[in-house]
Amino acid sequence: MAGLPERKTLPRLDESLLTHLPPFSRLEKRQIRIILDQASSRRYDEGVAIFQEGHPAERFYMLLDGYVRVVRITPTGEQVTALHIPAGQLLGIAKAIGRDTYPATAMTASEALALSWPMHLWEKFVSDYDGFGTESYKTLGHRLGEVQNRVVEMATQQVEQRVANALLRLINQTGRKVDNGIEIDFPITRQDLSELTATTLHTVSRLLSGWEKQGLVESRRKRIVVRDPHALVVLSQK
DNA sequence: CCATTAAGCTTCG
DNA sequence: CGAAGCTTAATGG
Numbered sequence: 001m002a003g004l005p006e007r008k009t010l011p012r013l014d015e016s017l018l019t020h021l022p023p024f025s026r027l028e029k030r031q032i033r034i035i036l037d038q039a040s041s042r043r044y045d046e047g048v049a050i051f052q053e054g055h056p057a058e059r060f061y062m063l064l065d066g067y068v069r070v071v072r073i074t075p076t077g078e079q080v081t082a083l084h085i086p087a088g089q090l091l092g093i094a095k096a097i098g099r100d101t102y103p104a105t106a107m108t109a110s111e112a113l114a115l116s117w118p119m120h121l122w123e124k125f126v127s128d129y130d131g132f133g134t135e136s137y138k139t140l141g142h143r144l145g146e147v148q149n150r151v152v153e154m155a156t157q158q159v160e161q162r163v164a165n166a167l168l169r170l171i172n173q174t175g176r177k178v179d180n181g182i183e184i185d186f187p188i189t190r191q192d193l194s195e196l197t198a199t200t201l202h203t204v205s206r207l208l209s210g211w212e213k214q215g216l217v218e219s220r221r222k223r224i225v226v227r228d229p230h231a232l233v234v235l236s237q238k
Numbered sequence: 239c240c241a242t243t244a245a246g247c248t249t250c251g
Numbered sequence: 252c253g254a255a256g257c258t259t260a261a262t263g264g
Contacts, residue, residue, distance in 0.1 A: 159240065189256065200241060205258060221249065221256055 013041060013115070017064060021088050022139070026131035035125070039115040046187065050091070050106040050114065057094035057102050059116040063087050066112025067174055067186040071105045071195075081196045082147050084109060084186075086174050089139055095122040096136055110186040154198050157236075162197040163207050164236035167217070171226050180218060181227035189222055 013036040018024040024032060039062075044050060050061060053072060068091060070082045082104060085091060091114065094102055117125075126133040146169075153162050167184075175182040190204040197204070208224070211217045216232060218225040226232065 191256080201257080202242080202259090203240065205256095209258070219257095 012036075013039065017115075018062070021062070023062075023090060023132050023135040024129075025135075027129055031129060035117075035129075036115075038121060039117055041113070041115050044108045044112045044114065046108055046110050046112075048108055050108065050112075051102050053103065053105040054101050057092065057100055057119050059118055060093045060095070060122060061091040061106075061114045061116045063089055063091050064113045064115060067109040068112060069107045069109045069192075071107050072103075073105075079195050080198065081192065082150070083143060084170065084174055085143075087112075090136055092116075093122070093136060093140065095119055096140055109188070109192075159197065159199045159203055160207060161236045161238070163193065163199070163204060164232045166193060166196045167224070167226060168229060168232055168236065170224075171229065175226070178225060181225045182229065183223065183225045187222035188224060 015029055015032045015036065018032050018036065019027075019029075024035070027035075040059075041064075044066070050068065051057070051059075063085060065087050067087070068085045070085060071079050072082055074080055085106075091106055092102055094100065097103070126136075153165060157165070170184050170188070171182045174185045176185040177183075190201040190208065193204045194201045208217060208219055211232075212219060214231075216226070216228045216235075218227055
């Protein structure tokens with residue numbers, strides 16, 4: 001049987017994919033064309049690793065669609081989720097922080113689509129393309145701040161506050177308006193939330209049940225809608 | 239206050 | 252069906 005060719009020639013990537021995204025927004029069409037011609041495009045199922053902590057950082061990525069969880073494994077073997085990254089952001093930019101291995105694992109939290117380039121192009125992009133470097137470092141700084149906040153939270157806040165904060169961040173970064181509130185835009189389990197907040201799925205389940213009775217949230221399996229964000233803010237500050 | 243254990247229920251594939 | 256996801260209660264650090 002004559003097998004299909006391993007790799008079909010993809011339709012040419014359209015420049016509009018990148019023109020609005022901050023790292024590329026200051027570039028001309030011609031430059032974006034060159035960048036796209038060097039990119040590989042790939043679709044990922046939900047729940048697969050795009051790259052793994054500790055592995056050689058061979059490529060960097062631009063997430064075009066979907067959501068990615070940045071996950072680290074603690075010395076004791078538990079997973080902790082550092083943050084979620086929405087479409088439109090760079091990913092796996094180890095070179096930017098002077099590393100040649102990935103500092104964390106990137107798991108898809110939904111179906112996802114990403115472009116990628118060989119890491120050796122990183123320096124070239126930074127030097128050749130106006131705004132690419134500064135924008136990248138901006139998002140990097142932003143993420144670092146987030147992770148640090150999380151660390152402080154773990155040390156100072158009680159579980160209820162941490163979970164409330166995690167939900168607020170999730171709806172801020174990845175929320176989608178629905179009729180009765182704001183829904184987290186990708187499938188998220190109580191287990192996932194517990195890994196974000198360093199607690200157990202049982203505690204998360206109890207908290208969500210309680211909040212549901214008070215009308216703050218609404219949840220079904222893998223879906224959470226926040227009906228009253230302000231009430232969560234209040235909770236997160238006691 | 240919260241983790242752990244254990245048991246049972248629901249939903250998905 | 253079985254597996255994954257979720258709930259609830261009891262116990263104990």
